[in-house]
Each structure stands twice: as C-alpha cells, then as structure tokens.
Amino acid sequence: MTSPAPLPPLKRSTLGDDVYSSLRSAVLEHTLPPGDRVNIDALARELDVSPTPVREALARLESEGLVRKRPLAGYTVSPLLTRAEFADMFDMRLLLECAAARWAASRATEAQRAELVTESARIIAPGDDRAWHAEFTALDAHLHDLVAQAATSPLLRDSINRLHAHLHLHRRYFPYSQTAVTNEEHRAIAAAVQAGDPDTAESAMRLHLTRARERHLVAFDE
Amino acid sequence: MTSPAPLPPLKRSTLGDDVYSSLRSAVLEHTLPPGDRVNIDALARELDVSPTPVREALARLESEGLVRKRPLAGYTVSPLLTRAEFADMFDMRLLLECAAARWAASRATEAQRAELVTESARIIAPGDDRAWHAEFTALDAHLHDLVAQAATSPLLRDSINRLHAHLHLHRRYFPYSQTAVTNEEHRAIAAAVQAGDPDTAESAMRLHLTRARERHLVAFDE
DNA sequence: CCAGGAAAGATCCTATAGGATCTACGAAGC
DNA sequence: GCTTCGTAGATCCTATAGGATCTTTCCTGG
Numbered sequence: 001m002t003s004p005a006p007l008p009p010l011k012r013s014t015l016g017d018d019v020y021s022s023l024r025s026a027v028l029e030h031t032l033p034p035g036d037r038v039n040i041d042a043l044a045r046e047l048d049v050s051p052t053p054v055r056e057a058l059a060r061l062e063s064e065g066l067v068r069k070r071p072l073a074g075y076t077v078s079p080l081l082t083r084a085e086f087a088d089m090f091d092m093r094l095l096l097e098c099a100a101a102r103w104a105a106s107r108a109t110e111a112q113r114a115e116l117v118t119e120s121a122r123i124i125a126p127g128d129d130r131a132w133h134a135e136f137t138a139l140d141a142h143l144h145d146l147v148a149q150a151a152t153s154p155l156l157r158d159s160i161n162r163l164h165a166h167l168h169l170h171r172r173y174f175p176y177s178q179t180a181v182t183n184e185e186h187r188a189i190a191a192a193v194q195a196g197d198p199d200t201a202e203s204a205m206r207l208h209l210t211r212a213r214e215r216h217l218v219a220f221d222e
Numbered sequence: 223m224t225s226p227a228p229l230p231p232l233k234r235s236t237l238g239d240d241v242y243s244s245l246r247s248a249v250l251e252h253t254l255p256p257g258d259r260v261n262i263d264a265l266a267r268e269l270d271v272s273p274t275p276v277r278e279a280l281a282r283l284e285s286e287g288l289v290r291k292r293p294l295a296g297y298t299v300s301p302l303l304t305r306a307e308f309a310d311m312f313d314m315r316l317l318l319e320c321a322a323a324r325w326a327a328s329r330a331t332e333a334q335r336a337e338l339v340t341e342s343a344r345i346i347a348p349g350d351d352r353a354w355h356a357e358f359t360a361l362d363a364h365l366h367d368l369v370a371q372a373a374t375s376p377l378l379r380d381s382i383n384r385l386h387a388h389l390h391l392h393r394r395y396f397p398y399s400q401t402a403v404t405n406e407e408h409r410a411i412a413a414a415v416q417a418g419d420p421d422t423a424e425s426a427m428r429l430h431l432t433r434a435r436e437r438h439l440v441a442f443d444e
Numbered sequence: 445c446c447a448g449g450a451a452a453g454a455t456c457c458t459a460t461a462g463g464a465t466c467t468a469c470g471a472a473g474c
Numbered sequence: 475g476c477t478t479c480g481t482a483g484a485t486c487c488t489a490t491a492g493g494a495t496c497t498t499t500c501c502t503g504g
Contacts (some may be wrong), residue, residue, distance in 0.1 A: 012293045012294065013293055014293045014294060014486090014487065014488090015487075015488070016281070016487080016488090017293065039454095039455075040455075040456070040457095041454090041455070041456085049488080049489090050488055050489045050490070051456090051457095051489090051490095052274070052487085052488060052489070052490095053487085053488070053489095055278060055456095055457085056277060056278060056281045057281075059238070059278045059279075059281040059282050060281050060282065060284070060285045062282070063282045063285035063286060064285060071234045071235050071236045071239065071456095071457095072234065072236065072455095072456065072457075072494080072495050072496065073455085073456075073495080073496060073497090074455065074456060074496090085376075088375050088376065088377055088378075089377060091375060091378075092375070092377045092378060092381070095317065095318070095321050095378075096317070099317050153310050153313060153314070154307075154310065155310055155311060155314045155385070156310075156313075156314060156317075159314070159381050159384075162381075163377070236456090236457065236458090237457075237458070238457080238458090261484095261485075262485080262486070262487095263484090263485070263486085271458080271459090272458055272459045272460070273459090273460095273486090273487095274457085274458060274459070274460095275457085275458070275459095277486095277487085293486095293487095294464085294465055294466065294485095294486065294487075295465080295466060295467090295485085295486075296466090296485070296486065
C-alpha cells in the first residue's frame with residue numbers, strides 16, 4: 001500500500017535555475033530598471049557565477065516576456081507597458097480571471113475556499129511608505145493566485161500568472177492608494193466563491209477588475 | 223515625412239535561435255517522440271553545433287512546456303496530454319478563441335477579413351496518407367491563427383499559440399478524418415467575421431470547438 | 445559647428461574542457 | 475531467486491577562452 005504523495009517533491013536545483021529566480025525577482029522589483037540593457041558579464045560577476053547559466057536564465061525570462069533579446073546585441077529589460085498594452089492586459093485579465101472566479105466557485109475544495117476567505121480578510125496595516133505598498137501588492141497578487149489555483153485548471157493558472165508578472169512590473173511605478181475599496185472587492189469575490197455561486201463570483205471579479213482598471217489608467221494621464 | 227514601417231524588420235539570428243526553431247519543429251513533428259529523453263550532446267553533434275546553444279534552446283522550450291527538465295538528469299520531451307489535460311486545454315480554447323472570434327469580428331481590418339475568407343475556402347485535396355493529413359492540420363492551425371491575429375490583441379494571440387503547440391502535439395498521434403464538416407465550420411466563422419457580427423462569430427467558434435472536442439476525445443476511448 | 449567615418453573598447457556568442465552527478469550493469473549477500 | 479551494494483560509463487553542468495559583432499569615442503572634412 002503506497003501513499004499518494006506524502007513526500008515533498010524534492011527540490012534540487014541547478015545554478016541556472018537559481019540565477020533565473022534571482023533575475024526574475026530583480027526584474028519584478030525593478031532592481032533591474034525597465035528598458036535598461038542587461039550586461040551579462042556584469043551580472044555574472046555580481047552573482048559570482050559564469051556567464052553560461054546567466055545566459056540560460058535570460059533565455060527563459062525572454063520566453064516570459066520579462067526581457068527582450070536583440071541578436072548579437074544583448075538583452076534589455078522589457079519596457080513598461082504603453083497605455084494600449086496596458087488596456088490589452090486588462091482585457092485579458094477580464095477574460096481569464098472572470099472565468100477563474102466562475103470555475104473556482106464551482107470546483108474549489110473546501111480548504112481552498114476557506115483559505116481564500118481567510119486571506120481576503122487580512123488587513124495590511126495602512127501606511128504610506130514603500131514597504132507597506134509592496135506588502136499590499138503582494139497580498140493582492142496572492143489573492144488572485146488563490147482564485148486562479150482554486151479554478152483547478154493548470155493552463156488557466158499559468159496564463160494568469162504570466163499576466164500578473166507584467167502587472168506587477170507596472171504597479172511598482174504607479175502605486176495607487178484606494179486600498180480600502182480594493183479590500184472590500186476582494187472579500188466580495190471570496191464570499192461568492194465560498195458560497196459556491198459562479199454567477200456572483202464572476203460578476204464580483206468583473207466589477208473588481210473594471211474598477212481596478214480605472215484606478216490604474218489614471219497613471220497614464222500625466 | 224517618414225514612412226511607418228516600409229522595411230522588413232531585419233531578421234538576424236544567433237545559433238541558439240536556429241537551434242530553437244529546429245528543435246521546436248522536431249518536437250511538434252514527433253521527430254523527437256513524446257516522453258523520450260533528450261541527449262544534449264547527441265543533438266549538438268546532429269546539428270553540428272556545440273552543446274551550449276542547444277542548452278539555451280532547451281531552456282526556452284521548457285518555458286513553453288514542450289520539454290521538461292529534471293535538474294542534473296537532463297531534459298525529456300513532454301509526454302502526450304492525458305484525458306484530463308486535454309479537456310482542460312479545450313476549456314481554455316473555448317475561453318480564448320471564442321473571445322478572439324468576437325474581437326476579430328469587431329476589430330479586424332478589411333485585409334484580415336478578406337484573407338480569412340479566402341483561406342477558409344481553400345480545400346485540401348482529400349486523401350488518406352500522412353502528408354495530406356499534415357497539410358490539413360497546418361491549414362487548420364493557420365486559420366485559427368488568422369482569427370487570433372485579427373483579434374488585435376498580442377497577449378491573446380500569444381496565449382492561443384501556446385495552446386496550439388500542445389494541440390498539434392496531440393493531433394499527430396490521433397488523426398481524425400471528418401474534414402468536410404470541419405471546413406464547413408471554418409467557413410461559418412470566417413463569414414461571421416467578414417460580416418462584422420461578433421455574436422455570430424463567437425457562437426460559430428463555440429460550435430466549432432465543441433464539435434472538435436468531441437471528434438478528438440474519442441481517441442482516448444481505446 | 446555639424447556630419448561622416450574609422451578605430452578602440454566593450455560586449456556578445458560559441459566552442460571546448462573538466463568536475464560533478466546520474467544511470468546501468470554486474471557481483472555479493474540473504 | 476531476489477534484493478542490495480559498488481563500480482564503470484555516460485551525461486549533465488559550469489567555467490574559461492577566443493573569434494565575431496556591436497557601441498562609443500575621437501578625428502577629419504565640410
């Protein structure tokens with residue numbers, strides 16, 4: 001009698017993987033600023049590895065759209081989204097995340113519903129500094145991932161996560177502060193998923209994303 | 223007075239990019255069979271390059287899900303989809319491609335609409351051999367990409383193309399032969415896009431995909 | 445002062461070599 | 475006969491070196 005999966009999946013890793021994680025974080029946190037050129041040798045020295053695994057990590061990041069490659073001229077960090085690209089991203093979010101909310105409401109496990117409710121009830125102690133904003137952003141990303149995960153569709157979750165990488169990139173430049181409203185919208189989504197009501201969950205998500213789009217779009221009017 | 227983009231974007235490429243294209247084709251055409259181990263050195267010799275660019279290409283393919291990596295133990299070609307994964311993929315196709323059809327109907331240029339109609343009217347001379355089936359599959363992929371492109375959303379098109387890679391992988395193993403019906407469904411979609419009717423375009427796509435799913439799913443009942 | 449061109453420097457890309465790890469095969473023990 | 479262990483071979487991963495390309499700077503000419 002063998003147990004299904006009692007052992008953690010055993011996470012070994014190669015240098016290339018570690019460099020990948022490090023670089024991905026650096027891009028998302030703007031340690032590597034958008035638009036900047038990426039010097040492979042300099043990065044290798046900085047991380048104390050050879051250029052080979054750095055190059056491998058960059059190849060993966062390019063496939064995710066976080067960096068861009070110009071043959072024989074090196075990599076650059078992807079620039080911030082234009083207004084049109086940002087609008088396109090929110091069209092996609094509306095498409096994917098509304099479906100995720102719907103499916104989560106009908107397919108999530110009890111544990112997933114409970115966690116969603118718990119996490120959406122968390123309140124980040126309000127403040128006005130950078131650290132607080134980073135924490136709030138992280139919570140938001142976590143909540144949306146919980147919904148994507150609860151939808152029980154690996155492909156959907158993966159697609160949503162790709163979008164959120166670019167959203168995160170944008171957010172660090174243009175923070176907004178209406179967090180109270182955002183929290184309320186999150187709780188509405190969680191409640192609908194908890195209740196197992198697909199229609200309500202979807203419309204709650206749609207309302208949330210529509211408003212979020214408006215909150216973000218003002219950043220382009222300057 | 224500067225012209226918008228009269229010059230082709232100048233396609234230089236590095237060895238890593240060429241290896242990537244070659245390997246991608248090899249995986250999609252099952253020259254590298256699903257599930258098989260990928261010997262980096264052997265591939266390098268086969269392509270007459272060093273292992274370095276091969277490794278870079280594999281890193282990108284892994285990000286697309288076409289190969290899988292086990293640290294310190296090499297890469298394997300992704301296995302064929304299970305029934306559950308296949309069903310998930312079609313759920314995603316319904317979500318993404320129906321939206322693509324809708325947007326294409328309202329946003330496509332005249333040239334795009336015309337090309338869609340023209341291409342959907344093409345008839346692949348019927349036969350029963352492998353070459354004919356490959357040609358039919360290629361046409362189908364091309365048509366769906368035309369719709370995705372006409373939707374004028376780079377993110378949506380990219381997501382759809384990722385799905386189609388896995389669809390293509392599956393198709394080569396389980397061909398089906400009801401091409402006459404498929405052609406008819408394609409023409410219905412094209413007509414709706416041409417007419418600029420989003421609702422009809424979406425429902426035509428939905429009907430097409432729903433039927434296609436049924437045509438494919440029988441492959442799992444053996 | 446500005447445009448055009450050439451050379452020097454920096455950077456990228458690929459190949460090769462060596463250490464580390466995994467896999468497969470065969471022998472020893474129960 | 476089956477399991478366990480150890481070794482040999484194959485394979486992977488990383489570092490380094492050198493050729494090729496791009497970028498920047500400086501100089502010349504107008």
